Amino acid sequence: MKTLVLTAHPDLTKSRINRLWFVALSEQENTTTRDLTAIGGETQQFDVETEQTLLLAHERIVFQFPWYWYSAPAVLKAWIDQVLSYGFAYGPNGDKLKGRECLVLVSTGGPAESYHAGGYNQFTMDELLKPYQQTANLTGMTYLRPFVLNGLAVAEETDLAASVPAMLSHVLDPELDPKIKQARLLKQIAEDQAQAAAIS
Ligand SMILES: Cc1cc2nc3c(=O)[nH]c(=O)nc-3n(C[C@H](O)[C@H](O)[C@H](O)COP(=O)(O)O)c2cc1C
Numbered sequence: 001m002k003t004l005v006l007t008a009h010p011d012l013t014k015s016r017i018n019r020l021w022f023v024a025l026s027e028q029e030n031t032t033t034r035d036l037t038a039i040g041g042e043t044q045q046f047d048v049e050t051e052q053t054l055l056l057a058h059e060r061i062v063f064q065f066p067w068y069w070y071s072a073p074a075v076l077k078a079w080i081d082q083v084l085s086y087g088f089a090y091g092p093n094g095d096k097l098k099g100r101e102c103l104v105l106v107s108t109g110g111p112a113e114s115y116h117a118g119g120y121n122q123f124t125m126d127e128l129l130k131p132y133q134q135t136a137n138l139t140g141m142t143y144l145r146p147f148v149l150n151g152l153a154v155a156e157e158t159d160l161a162a163s164v165p166a167m168l169s170h171v172l173d174p175e176l177d178p179k180i181k182q183a184r185l186l187k188q189i190a191e192d193q194a195q196a197a198a199i200s
Helices: 018-026 036-040 048-056 074-083 130-138 157-171 178-199
Strands: 003-007 031-035 060-066 101-107 147-149
Touching: 003 018, 018 031, 018 060, 018 157, 031 036, 036 074, 048 074, 101 130, 101 157, 147 157
Parallel strands: 003 031, 003 060, 060 101, 101 147
Antiparallel strands: none
8 A cells, every 4th residue: 555645734844742652653664655845845836747747656545734724734635726637636537536445644833631621622623624535525535533642732852752663554554444344353253254164
């Protein structure tokens, strides 16, 4: 499985966590990382053909960003608006992303308990990430369980370092789609039953 990581941070050199994740992901096999701010430049203009060709070469698309005002930094919106175009991602023959997987990797300043009903942010991250879920849905991608690291406002260096292996095992898990995991388990059960029947 090939993974494309689209990192949307306004300045990775000033980042505490997304830079760590970006570097760790860049070192993985079968993984392509893209710093969208560096690529899009000041005008946030993307070469649509290059971006779409890259999408076609990967099975899992990861949107990585720090949580800014209950959304992603503007460069990700610019990339989405330009690259997920009519006839490519939606509309007539717009089925090029169908069957791929989409995963959100996000850090928040607010603590985990704030992202619940009754917390000061009122809504869960699953609720607040609905636009990404529906973008995946409309384009025929399977939306995977996001990886969310909360509490960056008070996180210690040890928390940041500890998140790296947890993030890697989540983002690169080939069975993150429960349908894929279930299919393997059912196949295993059928094989075990066939083996038991052959012995008895
Ligand atoms: C402009 C801006 C808006 C932000 N909005 C939110 C927000 O809505 N909710 C939240 O929990 N944190 C918010 N934060 C905190 C960031 O999510 C946090 O600093 C970031 O995840 C840290 O990632 P980094 O170390 O890679 O920069 C905001 C930060 C900035 C600079």
